Amino acid sequence: MPTRDIPAVVVSRLPLYLRALCYAQQEGLTTISSQELGRRLGITAAQIRKDLSLFGEFGKQGTGYPVAALIRQLRRILHVDHVWDMALVGVGALGRALLHYQGFARRGFRIALAFDMDPTKIGRRVGAFVVQDVARLEAALRSADIRLGMIATPASAAQEIAERMVQAGVRGILSYAPIHLQLPPDIQVEYIDPVIHLQRMTFYLGAQGRPASADELPGAQPCGHHDEG
Amino acid sequence: MPTRDIPAVVVSRLPLYLRALCYAQQEGLTTISSQELGRRLGITAAQIRKDLSLFGEFGKQGTGYPVAALIRQLRRILHVDHVWDMALVGVGALGRALLHYQGFARRGFRIALAFDMDPTKIGRRVGAFVVQDVARLEAALRSADIRLGMIATPASAAQEIAERMVQAGVRGILSYAPIHLQLPPDIQVEYIDPVIHLQRMTFYLGAQGRPASADELPGAQPCGHHDEG
């Protein structure tokens, strides 16, 4: 498996292929062409064929790709043919939503542990989880052998939590805190910040927002601290 | 303003610059070099200078960029010098988290309306919002002149909701539903699906997940329907 020297932009598309293939399978398709897959994703057929060809020859001329087999291949390539246990730090409104989210399990992930620093939250149940004291983060992560972490804390806490996760053996972090984390280059980091996405859209939408009132966009502090995401 | 023919990849970085500049301002910096900004974002200094030069000459040799002025410029370029009203559809766990999120307002956004189809939710208060019947979506969006929508419904409902939003005048959609939306090319669409990010990381992490038990990754339905995100 030439898992090295695969362009990052190709890797970033593979999960989209997998997701679309799963929907196709649920619809009853047993084979799918690069053209049809591309249509469903807004990606050109040539792009998809080129990407997949980096990992092997999965298709058949004249008929396309066998859906089930390609799903298996992509799950193997992405290492989601096994389930990854994750740790969540930050059980605010967002953390609670993540704890209740049913979409992780069947796509290869499971939240195993949830932490917060708030004494009023520690020990309480949220869904199937008991919120643990973040003071015990390192010990708990090590004993559960956790490799993936999710951060849903205020931005002000995210860097420290990330460092402690890495100390405890975490190799990949998905952060909802709106701040860039400074971490060793061998640690995988991904970010989710809805405002970033919104601002990418408003660039193209023109000046149609509403006039800002004084306390919404104060000049002295035009961006705010973005806690509790 | 040459707001056209700006590469999309440049546009996608501008919100990151703005966010980092705001933190710098909160730390008391009045000027910042492209090198320092790049260090904080994991982006090369040349990249930042090149990107910004597409919009004007904002810096000064020897000293760098004036933080406050560059923030103003980026907010103008991204059209977040005004506040954008948004509509949210889907008041499940994720929708509630979005309704409680304090990070929108000071970065240029405000949820104005929230909708759901569940009769037990309609009319109930969530934070400062009263959940409205999604049957009234078009009428309410038009009368409030909403241009931005957020979708936090099950994947199975997302396409229909998106089409109805567009019908009602929405020009940009941020979707948390794990499905690609088929919409007119002039509609801006951005997606947030945490599993996509997680799978991008596990590609690099090697085969360290836990063996899947039968009911976690069933062969017959290896991906599941991903509702309620």
Next chain:
DNA sequence: TAGATTGTTAATCGATTAACAATC
């Protein structure tokens, strides 16, 4: 002045697309 840093150019690097022989 000396040191630092921008804006811009040219070179390098990488990704996407078009086209088509192979073949199912």
Next chain:
DNA sequence: TAGATTGTTAATCGATTAACAATC
């Protein structure tokens, strides 16, 4: 067979980087 579609090549296209004159 005829039609369809892959895998791959070569060409095009676009983005990043390095370097440096200009200048604060």
